[in-house]
Amino acid sequence: MKRFLLLTLLTVMLGFSLSAQGPYRTVTIKQLQQVSLDSLLLADQIGGVAARWTLQTSAFYKTPRETVDVVAQCVVPPGVITFSTSRGRFTMVLRDPDNPTGVWSSILVFPATPFDTSALQGAGFLNVEQGDIIRIRGYIDEFPTNSMNSATQFAPIAHQIAIIGQAPVPEPPVLTVRDFYRGSFPGGTIGYSKGEPYEGAMVMFTNLTVASVLHSGNGTANLVDAEGNMISTYDASGWFTTRGHRLAASTYQLPAIGSVIDTLRGMITTVSGAENERGFRLSPMMPGDIKIGKILPSLTSHSRTPIVVSPSDTAKISVRAFRQTGGSRLERVLLRRSMNNGPFVIDTMKTVANDSMYHASIPPQSADAFVKYFITAVDSAGNAQTLASSAFGGVERDTSKGVFFYTVLNRALTTYDVQWTPFANGRSPYVGAVVTVAGVVTADSSDLRTSPISTAQGGTNAWYIQNGTSPWNGLWLFGADSTLAKLRKGDSISVTGTVQENFDVTRLGFIQHPVQVHATGRPLPQPVVLTTGIFDRTVGNGTPSAEQWEGMLVRFNNVTITSIDPTFADPTEYEFATAGSGSILVRRDGMNTFSNVRGDTVLGNKIFYNGDKFSFVQGIMFYANNRYKFVPRGNSDFGTYTTGVVIRHDETTPGSFALAQNYPNPFNPTTTIQFDVPQSANVRLSVYNMLGQEVRLLLDEQKSQGRYSVRFDARLLPSGVYFYRLVSGEVSFTKRMVLIK
Numbered sequence: 001m002k003r004f005l006l007l008t009l010l011t012v013m014l015g016f017s018l019s020a021q022g023p024y025r026t027v028t029i030k031q032l033q034q035v036s037l038d039s040l041l042l043a044d045q046i047g048g049v050a051a052r053w054t055l056q057t058s059a060f061y062k063t064p065r066e067t068v069d070v071v072a073q074c075v076v077p078p079g080v081i082t083f084s085t086s087r088g089r090f091t092m093v094l095r096d097p098d099n100p101t102g103v104w105s106s107i108l109v110f111p112a113t114p115f116d117t118s119a120l121q122g123a124g125f126l127n128v129e130q131g132d133i134i135r136i137r138g139y140i141d142e143f144p145t146n147s148m149n150s151a152t153q154f155a156p157i158a159h160q161i162a163i164i165g166q167a168p169v170p171e172p173p174v175l176t177v178r179d180f181y182r183g184s185f186p187g188g189t190i191g192y193s194k195g196e197p198y199e200g201a202m203v204m205f206t207n208l209t210v211a212s213v214l215h216s217g218n219g220t221a222n223l224v225d226a227e228g229n230m231i232s233t234y235d236a237s238g239w240f241t242t243r244g245h246r247l248a249a250s251t252y253q254l255p256a257i258g259s260v261i262d263t264l265r266g267m268i269t270t271v272s273g274a275e276n277e278r279g280f281r282l283s284p285m286m287p288g289d290i291k292i293g294k295i296l297p298s299l300t301s302h303s304r305t306p307i308v309v310s311p312s313d314t315a316k317i318s319v320r321a322f323r324q325t326g327g328s329r330l331e332r333v334l335l336r337r338s339m340n341n342g343p344f345v346i347d348t349m350k351t352v353a354n355d356s357m358y359h360a361s362i363p364p365q366s367a368d369a370f371v372k373y374f375i376t377a378v379d380s381a382g383n384a385q386t387l388a389s390s391a392f393g394g395v396e397r398d399t400s401k402g403v404f405f406y407t408v409l410n411r412a413l414t415t416y417d418v419q420w421t422p423f424a425n426g427r428s429p430y431v432g433a434v435v436t437v438a439g440v441v442t443a444d445s446s447d448l449r450t451s452p453i454s455t456a457q458g459g460t461n462a463w464y465i466q467n468g469t470s471p472w473n474g475l476w477l478f479g480a481d482s483t484l485a486k487l488r489k490g491d492s493i494s495v496t497g498t499v500q501e502n503f504d505v506t507r508l509g510f511i512q513h514p515v516q517v518h519a520t521g522r523p524l525p526q527p528v529v530l531t532t533g534i535f536d537r538t539v540g541n542g543t544p545s546a547e548q549w550e551g552m553l554v555r556f557n558n559v560t561i562t563s564i565d566p567t568f569a570d571p572t573e574y575e576f577a578t579a580g581s582g583s584i585l586v587r588r589d590g591m592n593t594f595s596n597v598r599g600d601t602v603l604g605n606k607i608f609y610n611g612d613k614f615s616f617v618q619g620i621m622f623y624a625n626n627r628y629k630f631v632p633r634g635n636s637d638f639g640t641y642t643t644g645v646v647i648r649h650d651e652t653t654p655g656s657f658a659l660a661q662n663y664p665n666p667f668n669p670t671t672t673i674q675f676d677v678p679q680s681a682n683v684r685l686s687v688y689n690m691l692g693q694e695v696r697l698l699l700d701e702q703k704s705q706g707r708y709s710v711r712f713d714a715r716l717l718p719s720g721v722y723f724y725r726l727v728s729g730e731v732s733f734t735k736r737m738v739l740i741k
Contacts, residue, residue, distance in 0.1 A: 024137060026069040029096040030104040032060050032140055033152060035196060043192035048148040048277060048537050049583070050566040050575075051610060054718040056196050058152045060140035063690035063721065067139050067157065073097045075106065075169055075202055076267065076285045077130045082238035082245040084110075090117045090125055093200060093267055093285070094154070097133055102173040106201035108269065112141055112155040119158030128161060131169050135162040144272040146565055149190070149279050151270045152199060172202040172265055177229040180268070180280040184230045184395065185222070186626040187540015190279035198268045205231075205282070208261040212392055214275075218243050219254045223261065228398070233264075234271055236283040240290070256324045258296030258385045258397075265289040273569040277537065277626060295327035296385040297377040301357075302404065307433035308413065309371070309406050315362040319349070319387060321377045322356040328381040335360040337373040349375070365408045372405040390501065391425035391542075401425045401542070415439055415465065418499055419472040419506055419550065426542030426550075426623075428499055428506045436496040437508065439465030439475065440522050441487050442553050443620055447633035450481055452589050457570040458503055458624025459589050460631055463487055465495070466552055469525050474551030474621070478502070479511025492519040504541045505623045506550065527555035527618040535621070535628035536582030546628050554630070555618035556584070557639075561608055562716065564596035571597060573629075576617065590619060590633045594641075598694060606641070609696050610716040615639030645698050646711035654678050654707060659726045659733035662712075666738040669715035673698070675726050675733075680704045684727045687712065690720065698724075714739050 039055040046052060060066060076093035084091065092109045099105040111117055120126075128134055138156040180195040182188050208223040211230065219242035220233045235241035239250050246252075255261065266284035270276065284290050301320035309315050323330045333349040349358035365371060374388040388399045395401045402423025409417070413435045418428055445462040452459020463477040463484045477484060477495060487493065494516040497508035528549065539546050559576040562583045567573040574596040577583040588595065595605040616639035619632035632638060654676035662671045677683060683703045687696040695717060698710050714722075719741045725734045 024067050024069050026071065026135075027060075028099070029070060029072055029094065029107050030099055032058055032068075032070070032154065033107060033197075033199065034104045035059075037193060040193040040196055043148060043196075044189070047582075048190065048279075050146050050148065050563045051716040052718075053146055053148045053150060056148060056192055057142050057150060058140045061142045061152070065139040065141075067137060069135055069137050070094070070154065071097070071133065071135050071164065072107075073167060073169065074128050074130055074132045074134060076237075077128055077132075078126050080238060080285055081236050082247065083236045083241075090120050090156075092128065093202065094134075094136070095201070097167065102201055102203070103197040106198075106267075107154045108151065108200045108267070109136070109138070109156055110141075110153045120156060123158050124161045124163075125156065128163065129166075131166045133164045133167060135164060144276065146563075147270075147272070147276055148192075149270045149276050172204045173198075174204045174206060177205060177208070177223070177225045177231045178227065181231055181278070182229055184224070184228060184398070184401075184540070185232070185278055187538065187543065188230065189538060192279075195268065195280045199270070199280070201268055202265060202285070203268055203282070205264045206262065208264055210255045210257050210259045210261065211397060212257060213254065216242075216254065219252065221254060223264070228400075232275070232278055232281050233266070234269060234275075234281040234283040236267070236269065237285045239287055240284045252290075255290070255292055256295060256298065258298070258324070260293040260295070261290060262293040263291045276569075292326075294381070294383055295324050296383050297327060297330050297379050298322050298324050299333075299375060299377045299385045299387040302375065302387055302390065303432075304404070304406070307406075307430055308435065309365075309408050311367045311408055311410055312364055313408075314364055315371070315406070316359065317349075317362065317373065317375075318357055318359050319375050320356050321349075321358050321375075323379065328379040328383060330377060331380050332378050333358040334376045334378070335362075335373060336376065337362055337371065339365060340370050341372075367408055367410040369408040370405065371408065372403045374399055374403040389423070389425050389427055390431055391427050395425045395542075402427065405429050413437055414473075415467050415475045416470075416472045418475060418508070419548075421542070421547070422544075424540075424542045424544070426504055426506070426547045427501060430499045431501050433499050434496065435499060435508075436494055437465075437475065438492070438494045438518075439467045439473075440524060441489050441491040441493060442466045442474070442524055443633055444488050445481075445485060447489065447591055448620075448631065449589050449591065452587070454570050454572050454588075457567055457573060457587075459587060460505075460620070460622050460624075461589070464551055464620055465493065466525050469528055469552075471548035471552075474549070474553070476505060476507035476551050476622075477511055478507045478509045480513070483511050483513045483515060487515065487517075488520065489524060490520060490522045491517050492522045493517050503624055525553055527553040529555050529557060531578045531581040532556055532559070532576065532584040533578070533581035535584040535630070537585070537627060538582070539628060541623060541626065549621045550623060550628075552621055553618065554621050555616055556630075557616045559614050559617055561596075561610055561612045564608070564610055576614075585627045585629045586617075587622065587624075587629050587631045589631050590637065592632055592635045592638065594632075594635070594638060598697070601700075607697060608641070608643075611713050613642040615642075645713075647699065648709040648711075649704075650707040650709070651705075652676075652707045653705060657726070657728060657731045657733070659724075659735060661735055662724065662737045666740045667714070668739065668741050669717075670711060670713050671737060673710045673712060673724055674707065675710075676707050677703050677705055677728070681728045683708075685710060686725055686727075687714075688723045688725065690722075695722070 072094035081091040238247035402425040500509040575583040658676040660674040
């Protein structure tokens with residue numbers, strides 16, 4: 001009662017204060033959040049194309065930012081969301097008290113800079129409790145920018161928060177995972193049209209299974225529904241994390257793999273960095289938001305001896321199985337094996353008393369026999385857990401994505417044997433085996449860096465071998481530089497090492513010294529000509545049409561740069577596409593002088609922009625951080641470069657520098673900029689957005705006397721106000737133009 005009287009008094013006092021502060025309009029959360037269905041359906045269609053990221057941004061995300069007042073109910077109070085050490089306790093979740101459906105009803109409140117927080121404390125931010133209905137002032141921000149998976153955030157400004165009243169917080173709506181993501185990540189599709197309306201909202205899922213650990217250090221997991229659709233948790237809340245921002249009162253432990261989650265409540269959000277491409281994630285917030293049901297047996301640590309099986313070998317299979325805390329007694333462990341795709345035969349695996357290791361054998365088979373198998377553990381309650389392969393991310397439990405397998409061999413392994421798999425998990429059957437393979441070196445330290453230019457999104461180093469141009473015949477060599485340093489392109493070699501899967505890339509590691517060189521100067525295999533859509537962002541690891549080219553030389557003809565900054569966590573990656581095809585992500589681990597980073601001009605690099613073209617680009621196929629990626633080597637891997645800018649020169653004799661207004665203006669998507677040069681000089685013409693960021697360099701070169709017309713194509717830029725600037729020596733001009741799509 002005392003708090004209610006205080007709230008009433010504050011409301012009367014602050015109502016006068018707010019009305020006296022300025023002409024700020026009051027809007028609803030729905031007005032701040034809602035995006036047209038047509039835009040979201042288009043986002044569904046094109047996927048995570050960074051250049052079209054504004055399809056899902058708030059209409060209030062604009063320059064200049066509009067400051068507004070919002071009346072809303074606090075669902076998650078300050079002090080619960082703690083992921084940002086500088087601003088975390090000043091973060092909360094608000095919902096529209098007059099929008100009971102949950103659609104476009106909620107928003108995350110997050111201060112724009114750490115410097116705002118002390119002023120916010122003085123404005124009463126930390127006085128807000130769950131259930132309070134408040135009036136708060138701020139503006140809309142999006143993070144990360146240039147990402148289709150950005151989060152709309154309400155950035156509060158330091159103005160006294162009015163607490164108007166209190167009401168019970170309603171139960172969140174029960175939704176399904178397929179509303180947000182269909183399929184297993186990667187390779188599934190983000191549901192923008194159904195998911196975006198719940199961004200920032202508290203929702204509930206039921207009957208999910210913990211498929212895998214996403215990040216043990218954070219306490220996050222991948223969850224799947226009965227249809228195999230996947231969503232991952234995020235540890236924004238201090239209650240549900242194992243990181244440093246964990247609240248002292250938290251008792252949270254990461255649920256065991258196989259645990260069934262009866263109900264899971266939390267906030268729908270997106271996350272920057274390497275996990276951004278998962279799209280929507282769910283962040284449990286308050287104690288009780290995760291309710292665990294049945295707990296399945298644990299099944300891990302598979303091994304096969306020998307790994308490479310000959311016709312005379314008995315393959316010994318071992319696995320660790322045990323009852324997890326809270327689960328039922330382990331009853332039996334079964335090996336299910338099949339020969340040459342015949343029916344599965346079931347063997348009961350044996351163990352020594354009080355030992356968690358279980359064993360069974362597969363008898364010798366004839367040469368070239370194809371053997372596949374998987375393992376099942378069953379408890380006394382009839383709950384079963386499966387271990388199907390050495391993959392991870394939930395795939396290791398999914399027999400539809402593949403199982404353990406090997407081919408019985410009476411010969412030495414080839415690169416094809418190491419790489420080939422008939423299954424959609426991309427795993428080599430010989431991981432852990434020490435093998436010797438042969439091939440021609442297709443990349444060395446003169447082509448690729450010995451260490452990646454950036455490790456934020458994974459990366460490759462210098463050495464690859466290949467046998468011919470047939471699929472499954474390329475392989476990454478990873479070992480000590482001193483062992484591999486003398487290898488050169490065109491060397492025909494035999495190399496011994498250990499078969500590894502490094503973040504879903506098959507490679508030969510722990511290379512043994514010395515590497516045997518049989519011949520030098522051999523011709524390299526011709527690059528296989530492909531289209532970029534084979535490796536688009538929607539293509540998951542192990543997809544056979546893409547996986548078969550891993551580690552091989554490939555070539556893309558007539559490519560267009562589609563995004564110079566598609567990866568928030570690694571600004572050195574870029575994307576291009578062949579005509580009518582999806583885009584591929586490109587890593588800059590090659591020793592070439594083409595760059596998407598503007599600051600690299602000081603290194604003498606050629607900077608390209610969205611819309612620029614190459615007649616071809618060739619290089620090595622790679623995979624890292626849930627994406628197939630492409631790595632051009634030296635400059636010879638790039639064909640003819642054509643800027644997306646068309647320049648015409650009229651040999652007039654202007655008396656001075658001049659910059660004309662672009663025409664047409666407004667424009668969509670092309671416009672012409674005209675300028676005069678009175679005498680030969682270096683001229684720089686560039687385009688900037690409202691934040692002062694250079695978004696396009698149209699030219700920066702020596703120009704002779706005359707009048708120039710530059711045709712600027714802005715089809716890959718969002719609508720908005722832009723400025724174009726001409727600089728030559730001490731002369732500069734700036735004019736404004738408007739792009740309307």
